[in-house]
Amino acid sequence: MKQTIHVSNMSCKHCEARISKALEEKSINAEIDLTTKSVVVNDVDVVVAKEAIVSAGYQPE
Structure with a gap:
């Protein structure tokens, strides 16, 4: 089941990369x-x- 998490303080590609890395470390694939x-x-x-x-x-919200 798809779930959407809003991250209001994500503002740039660097933020996106940090979140992606943190999720990958937990073996979580995500679309950001x-x-x-x-x-x-x-x-x-x-x-x-x-x-x-x-x-x-x-x-996250």
């Missing part, structure tokens, strides 16, 4: 859209994905 400031995860525990985003220094 800088324009909409969203991260779409598929078939994964959204809590784990949010924890990875927080560990990268961002605030």
